[in-house]
């Protein structure tokens with residue numbers, strides 16, 4: 001396993017398992033808990049030691065039991081949880097404390113390796129006060145490291161100016177739909193390690209292998225989805241990016257997902273891909289042990305930029321409506 005060192009000296013694995021739909025009916029975020037935590041067992045078997053969890057995922061109990069029963073020494077695990085930005089969890093210091101205590105109980109542990117504010121909310125004073133509680137929890141050993149999630153540079157500045165430190169990590173969406181380059185540049189400058197959520201979204205076996213054909217029906221669909229704007233340039237760039245991913249994958253004998261994850265690693269970004277399949281889990285974990293030349297990294301980087309203006313359209317077409325687009 002490869003690691004990055006956080007600004008307080010704690011080492012964080014470069015790859016962890018995303019868990020937001022694990023243990024839920026049909027792998028649906030809002031689905032009922034179904035008690036099926038086999039993906040956690042298989043991930044442990046593959047060698048995963050970091051698990052990206054959150055209070056809001058509702059599955060801390062099942063994941064905590066699975067980790068506990070695995071008998072893997074606690075110090076070998078890196079457990080992440082997140083504090084939801086809702087009044088019952090952040091309305092007062094007591095509320096924050098009650099929330100982390102609940103997470104500790106459910107996760108069956110005395111400490112959380114990385115505890116984050118899950119989402120910002122509009123009350124800046126409340127955000128600062130909550131971050132200060134997290135600082136105290138870190139002092140008390142309830143968590144080893146603290147961070148934030150979905151924070152923009154403005155909000156990171158707020159924490160820096162009012163709390164006198166930057167968080168150790170910021171977890172936000174990093175993929176072809178939104179690279180959030182401005183946020184990543186800010187994090188790099190201040191020594192905050194970015195964690196990519198949704199690191200594999202936007203590319204799939206379907207999209208990576210597809211050569212888009214601009215049939216009249218596809219153009220019509222794109223124009224409808226983009227509310228009248230022309231989406232052809234966007235589609236061309238997107239197509240160029242997925243073709244570049246496949247080109248690099250073929251060159252190094254990797255899968256497209258490994259290219260995405262190795263790309264993040266080389267950019268200094270932790271990734272937390274989620275998979276229910278042991279084959280995918282193993283491939284994803286192994287990605288950071290592969291090599292990619294700086295030249296190929298830069299090539300991919302250039303191809304990736306300039307996509308995003310119509311990301312909602314692309315998302316609809318590549319995921320929800322992949323079959324539909326494929327049928328056109």
Ligand SMILES: NC(=O)c1ccc[n+]([C@@H]2O[C@H](COP(=O)([O-])OP(=O)(O)OC[C@H]3O[C@@H](n4cnc5c(N)ncnc54)[C@H](OP(=O)(O)O)[C@@H]3O)[C@@H](O)[C@H]2O)c1
Nearest residue numbers: 018019020052149197198199200201257273274275276280
């Ligand atoms: N902080 C936040 O606000 C926030 C928001 C969203 C998500 N997250 C975290 O980020 C994690 C990851 O994000 P995500 O789950 O939305 O997306 P993701 O990990 O980018 O993508 C998951 C999808 O990729 C597929 N996949 C994984 N490995 C693959 C491989 N090697 N080949 C082909 N397909 C593969 C999975 O299917 P299979 O199961 O078939 O492999 C699954 O459908 C979440 O689980 C959660 O922990 C955090």
